[in-house]
Amino acid sequence: MSLILLALAGIGAIAVLRFAYFLYQFLSFHLLIPSEPLKKYKRANTTAYALVTGSSAGIGLGIAQELVRQGFGVILLGHLPDELASAASTLQQIAPRAQIRTLVLNARTATPAELESALQPLTSTLRITILVNNVGGNPIHHGRHGAVATPAFRPHATYSAADVDAVIDMNARFMARLTALLLPHLSKPPAPGSGERSLVLTLSSGAHIGVPWLVMYGATKAFNRALGVGLARELAADPATAHVDSLVVVPGEVRTQGNCRDLPAGSPSWDRFGREIVRKADGAVSRGWREMHPFWWHGVEDVLARTVSEAVRSKGVTEQLARKKRAWDEVYEKEK
């Protein structure tokens, strides 16, 4: 009997210690912010640039805003020249001395040759040390720049082959190609003893667990996650690339132009979320994490989703997506 009690006490103690360790990591990650975020991704003798895809609005613009505040140059990549110009002027107001470039490229349609020739003048003249693979969304729904062609949330059986390809092209193919092209530049050896590093940040989504009525979106977000995590392990395994970090960002609901209906109360705005990514990436990398939830509540949601049974998880996800589907169906009915 006393042996059983001892074993139960041991199991209880291990559970308490595990929880205490988790709590310590959680609190220190969210509360201890470095005074100069991303310092090791700067360069001593030249401006270090970050290439941020999909950065004329939303989370990408939020990341770019914080990067210029921290002294980085930025290259804003987007598909609409006017929107890029307006984003660049916003950044210039935030940081008048910041080096800002724009790159017009359509993530959905750019060919490998177009991508390569757009990058060449940048990599031959600038020192890019951070790549932010941010562009992504549900490109088969044209809400802002044209007629609403289809409901934003709809069953997979209604996707044409072109719809399937559109989501893969924008959310998966583009970032896989861009990352492969930029890695040799990011991997250039740092000055000996400098501790200088490079970074690839890849935006996934809580939807990577699989979501109804946005099946393709969720599937590409699982791709993004595996791309960033696989890359982190590969880069760390080779001494020639061990100075390049790869970190996946897993947002929950963030208020942006692309996600502006039926968000839970307290969801962060795009600019706050972008700031949190920049301020918390060091903490995640230094802990050896391959992915991070920069907004604290998204981290809690992730733990809950992994802890509950599949039946409970499916019910929660389905109810949440059904609410969003109803909200976006109303938009479709009004605008079609």
Ligand SMILES: NC(=O)c1ccc[n+]([C@@H]2O[C@H](COP(=O)([O-])OP(=O)(O)OC[C@H]3O[C@@H](n4cnc5c(N)ncnc54)[C@H](OP(=O)(O)O)[C@@H]3O)[C@@H](O)[C@H]2O)c1
């Ligand atoms: N918002 C959320 O709740 C949430 C949650 C989880 C994950 N994420 C992920 O976070 C990332 C950013 O999301 P977001 O909500 O900030 O998106 P967003 O508000 O829709 O902004 C996307 C950005 O990408 C640009 N863009 C759109 N189509 C493009 C194309 N074909 N080529 C190049 N650029 C293009 C947009 O430019 P225009 O304005 O000119 O179209 C805009 O600057 C995505 O990968 C998304 O999956 C977001």
